Amino acid sequence: MVSVQSLHFKYTDSQEFRFPDFQIAKGDHLLVLGKSGIGKTTLLHLLAGILKAQSGKISINDTNIVNLPAKEVDQFRAKHIGLVLQKARFINSLTLLENFQLIAHISGIRNPRAYYYHLLEPLDMADKLNEKPSELSEGEKQRAAIAMAMINKPQLLLADEPTSSLDDENCENVVSLFKNMSNELNASLIIITHDQRLKNNFNNILSL
Numbered sequence: 238m239v240s241v242q243s244l245h246f247k248y249t250d251s252q253e254f255r256f257p258d259f260q261i262a263k264g265d266h267l268l269v270l271g272k273s274g275i276g277k278t279t280l281l282h283l284l285a286g287i288l289k290a291q292s293g294k295i296s297i298n299d300t301n302i303v304n305l306p307a308k309e310v311d312q313f314r315a316k317h318i319g320l321v322l323q324k325a326r327f328i329n330s331l332t333l334l335e336n337f338q339l340i341a342h343i344s345g346i347r348n349p350r351a352y353y354y355h356l357l358e359p360l361d362m363a364d365k366l367n368e369k370p371s372e373l374s375e376g377e378k379q380r381a382a383i384a385m386a387m388i389n390k391p392q393l394l395l396a397d398e399p400t401s402s403l404d405d406e407n408c409e410n411v412v413s414l415f416k417n418m419s420n421e422l423n424a425s426l427i428i429i430t431h432d433q434r435l436k437n438n439f440n441n442i443l444s445l
């Protein structure tokens with residue numbers, strides 16, 4: 238369960254954000270919509286514990302991450318959150334498999350190699366496991382980034398603008414992938430975007 242209350246953040250005195258309260262149950266999906274510059278990425282970074290709120294509460298399965306010291310937030314994220322940022326980040330000198338194994342190591346878990354095939358198969362990427370990220374197309378990198386967010390079997394899956402550069406068909410595919418993966422893990426899913434096409438795919442929408 239994710240619950241946000243009285244969330245207040247500022248980069249500077251002239252750049253302040255007060256986000257609306259919301260809550261979603263375990264396994265539920267939420268679309269956060271808002272125009273450019275409104276603070277969507279800021280909200281996602283707060284939810285992921287990358288930024289620290291000035292005040293308010295972000296409870297993820299009964300842990301209020303706003304109150305945790307930075308090191309514990311990092312540990313919490315590594316264990317419980319799957320993050321798909323606007324730009325996928327890989328270590329280019331390693332293969333996809335090695336990238337995945339490194340993330341698993343950092344998260345303190347061990348997955349059998351079969352789990353990585355299981356993640357990549359529905360993405361049509363199972364044959365890419367031994368390739369390096371630089372050998373992948375942009376679309377393949379994006380799909381690999383989605384798989385990467387699932388390595389720690391997160392309870393919360395967060396995605397920042399995952400569809401804005403995609404055509405309609407790939408947009409539908411990516412939304413389905415996120416939903417399927419969140420359903421498989423019973424993880425809550427929050428997608429943050431200005432892409433109005435996604436409205437039709439979600440019952441639960443928060444407008445910033």
Ligand SMILES: Nc1ncnc2c1ncn2[C@@H]1O[C@H](COP(=O)(O)OP(=O)(O)OP(=O)(O)O)[C@@H](O)[C@H]1O
Nearest residue numbers: 248249252271272273274275276277278279280431
């Ligand atoms: N590190 C920062 N320091 C100061 N201001 C920042 C910082 N990061 C973002 N901002 C400002 O905060 C505002 C919201 O930024 P944010 O990236 O959260 O918006 P967004 O809704 O995700 O926009 P977009 O859809 O264009 O990505 C912007 O005006 C931006 O300039």
